[in-house]
Amino acid sequence: DQQVKQNSPSLSVQEGRISILNCDYTNSMFDYFLWYKKYPAEGPTFLISISSIKDKNEDGRFTVFLNKSAKHLSLHIVPSQPGDSAVYFCAASGLNAGNMLTFGGGTRLMVKP
Amino acid sequence: DVKVTQSSRYLVKRTGEKVFLECVQDMDHENMFWYRQDPGLGLRLIYFSYDVKMKEKGDIPEGYSVSREKKERFSLILESASTNQTSMYLCASSFIRGTGANVLTFGAGSRLTVL
Numbered sequence: 592d593q594q595v596k597q598n599s600p601s602l603s604v605q606e607g608r609i610s611i612l613n614c615d616y617t618n619s620m621f622d623y624f625l626w627y628k629k630y631p632a633e634g635p636t637f638l639i640s641i642s643s644i645k646d647k648n649e650d651g652r653f654t655v656f657l658n659k660s661a662k663h664l665s666l667h668i669v670p671s672q673p674g675d676s677a678v679y680f681c682a683a684s685g686l687n688a689g690n691m692l693t694f695g696g697g698t699r700l701m702v703k704p
Numbered sequence: 705d706v707k708v709t710q711s712s713r714y715l716v717k718r719t720g721e722k723v724f725l726e727c728v729q730d731m732d733h734e735n736m737f738w739y740r741q742d743p744g745l746g747l748r749l750i751y752f753s754y755d756v757k758m759k760e761k762g763d764i765p766e767g768y769s770v771s772r773e774k775k776e777r778f779s780l781i782l783e784s785a786s787t788n789q790t791s792m793y794l795c796a797s798s799f800i801r802g803t804g805a806n807v808l809t810f811g812a813g814s815r816l817t818v819l
Contacts, residue, residue, distance in 0.1 A: 634813050694748075
C-alpha cells in the first residue's frame with residue numbers, strides 16, 4: 592500500500608515552458624514533504640521542502656504547492672531547462688513515524704531544447 | 705559539503721554469495737540509512753541506524769542485515785544473495801532534528817547484479 596504516489600512515470604516539456612510534477616499521499620499525519628532530483632548514476636539530491644502548515648514554498652525556479660484537503664502536492668519548475676531532465680521523487684515524513692521518509696515512485700522529466 | 709561515499713559503484717555477484725556494501729559519511733551525522741531503488745517503486749527503506757551499534761528495520765529488511773560499529777560507517781550485508789536483490793542500493797545520512805524536514809544526503813549508489 593503506497594502512501595505516497597506519483598501517478599505519472601514520465602513527463603516531456605519544451606525548454607522555457609513550465610514543468611508540473613504531481614504527487615498524492617494518503618497519510619494525513621505527514622507533516623513535511625520534500626522533493627529530490629536524481630540524475631543517472633548519481634544519488635538523489637534534495638531540492639525543496641514544505642511544511643504541512645504552509646501551502647507554498649518557493650526557491651528560485653522551483654515552487655512547491657501543497658493542498659492538504661486534497662492530499663496533493665506539486666512541484667513547478669519555471670522556466671524549464673534541459674539540465675532539469677532527471678527523475679524527481681517526492682517524499683513525506685511524519686513525527687508519528689519517527690520522521691522516516693516515505694518516497695513516491697518517481698517521475699522522469701525530459702526537457703527538450 | 706556533506707559527503708556520503710559508497711565504496712562500490714558496480715558489483716556482479718552469483719546467487720548464494722555473501723555481499724558487503726560499505727558506506728561512509730564525513731559530517732558526523734547520527735542517522736544513516738540504506739534504501740534500494742527499483743523502477744516504479746521509488747526508494748524503499750531497508751534498514752536505518754540512529755546511533756553506533758543501533759539498528760532498526762525499515763520496510764523491506766528481509767534478506768538483509770546491517771552493521772554500524774563506528775558513527776561514520778554503515779554496512780549493508782546480503783548473507784546469501786538472490787536474483788531478486790538485483791537493484792540500485794543507496795546509502796544516506798542525516799542529523800537528528802527535533803523538528804523540521806528530515807533532509808537526507810545520499811551517496812552515488814551501488815548497482816548490484818546477482819546472476
